[in-house]
Amino acid sequence: MNIFETIQQQVQQAFPILFGNEIELNKITINETLKEFEGDVTLVVFPLLKLTQKKPEETATIIGEYLVKTNNNIASFNVIKGFLNLVLKDDFWVDFITKNQSNAITSKSATILIEYSSPNTNKPIHLGHVRNNVLGYALAGIFKANGYPTFKANLINDRGIHICKSMLAWQKFGNGETPESSNMKGDKLVGKYYVEFDKHYKAEIEALIQTGKTKEEAEKQAPILLEAHAMLLKWENGNAEIVELWRKMNAWVYAGFDITYKNLGVDFDKYYYESNTYLLGKDMVEDGLKKGVFYKKENGSVWIDLSSDGLDEKLVLRADGTSVYITQDIGTADLKYNDFHMSRSIYVVGNEQDYHFKVLKLILQKLGRPYADGIQHYSYGMVDLPSGRMKSREGTVVDADDLMDDMIAAAKEQTEALGKIEDFNEEEKQALFKTIGLGALKFFLLRVDPKKRILFDPKESIDLHGYTGPFVQYTYARTRSIWRKYQETQQATNAIATYTLHPAEKELIKVLYNYPIVLAESCKEMNPAKVVDYAYELAKTFNKFYNECSILAAEKTEEKAFRMQLNQRTGNTIKTCFAIVGIEVPERM
């Protein structure tokens, strides 16, 4: 229990004695004291007045006197308007550091499965997917750090009409081009043909409109689209030639994805392939038909009516018997549960699919699946460009590989200009540039509330100063540098009898003290931005301390020893925070 909770409970317990009334715990508002006032912990007394039947100042004074008397961590109090400010003894903060107290995380039994990344094999990974990957990885890290058995799954969307589109375009216009012959990453090559398909498709629509068809008719009747549908049917019927083509092109894409994932530093415990799960979904649709959850239309297509739940009718199987997106998701859901028996199944997917996941959850609930209530769509905002949305089909995307290269190049330029790493060998240099470049990129994507959309302007490169990853990394490297120097000198003893804290020391300790609180909050709210923001605040506070208090040149030996402990604690906490969300930290920069 932390000091805020302790005081809150203490007040609750003493309340009947002091005022003759019981009080609910949530009426007792405890905050950190604002910096401009004297004190560490603040109790807001306004909500208590009805129960105390006394004026704010009087109420605050009674509680303040009681707490100073009974809680030996509290040194004194002051009352300003309706606020009771409690000053904690320096010993409380000093002990927190020297006794290296930290609230051990209790391990939980509820298993968490996080599905993220889930790429389509018809196009390369772009900045929007990077946000997904970085968020998913960070979220899993946060659950793990809070003691949950957590697993990461990647559902590869490797079949369907969109895959057939790139296959068809390659077959028609590719002239046998391969990643080797074109010297392109496999995912890029396949993506090129996805764009190629769209170009021809649009041209055909235009031509049909010229012949007097409506836009809607034209979109449905374009020959190349009909061909793609025919190819999908062949694929589902196991046509050898098509399946062979599909295998070949998917293998190209996976080779490309592996490189991107490795550079991004994300990983997965389990891969699922929709080519293996879509049939399962079809079986479940049959089952649902029998149960009366679904119904069949005259043309043979299968639907669910969700109008009583405030949604629309939704197609779950096409008239030609092929699966749609949701059919596959229904099937995969069952498979995941059989593998993990998770209590929570989290899908990291953009907010453009809010409706889809509402429908998915409802369908699984109606089918009576035991895991349905534990399904949660982790919905995050899109990454938009100043020109609008990124669209792979139209080629208006910021490519993930290019972006990482750009970030690393920016880190290199900046680092070399500062000239601090001349003694690094080439390998060490490359590793550092990557650490910094990716740190900047990931921090940029994580610092924003996941729900909100991000505006990314490719013309303005991501900053390396201020509220950024490299700022925090730099602070870590600084603590390591001090530690190395400290080890070279003769080391002070650890014994501290009494110690009066410098304001900058106290401020830093308070931030360090909040680490477990922030970690728990970030998990409860599923918000990696909290962790990243905390790491920044910690770095910022440390830098202030560093500027005001000399560590290695401290006057007294116990001062030096104590400050070294602050240095180490800060470094470790930064490193841990960043590791949780998937950002590396350099020993020197």
Next chain:
RNA sequence: GGUCGCGUAGCUCAGGGGAUAGAGCAACUGCCUUCUAAGCAGUCGGUCGCACGUUCGAUUCGUGCCGCGAUCACCA
């Protein structure tokens, strides 16, 4: 049109019933013979979209309106 999300400093974002609304960027000023200046300190910058309501107290909660976005496909 229905549903969902978002409107906070010039820009990018925090805060989420409680004290004088915070950071970073941009602009300007100081601070390296002293532990890493990718830093620190400071100046400038706000009717928290608008209105009403609930409350001792609203930027925060509720309702309505305005603006932006997403979604409501035999696309994924």
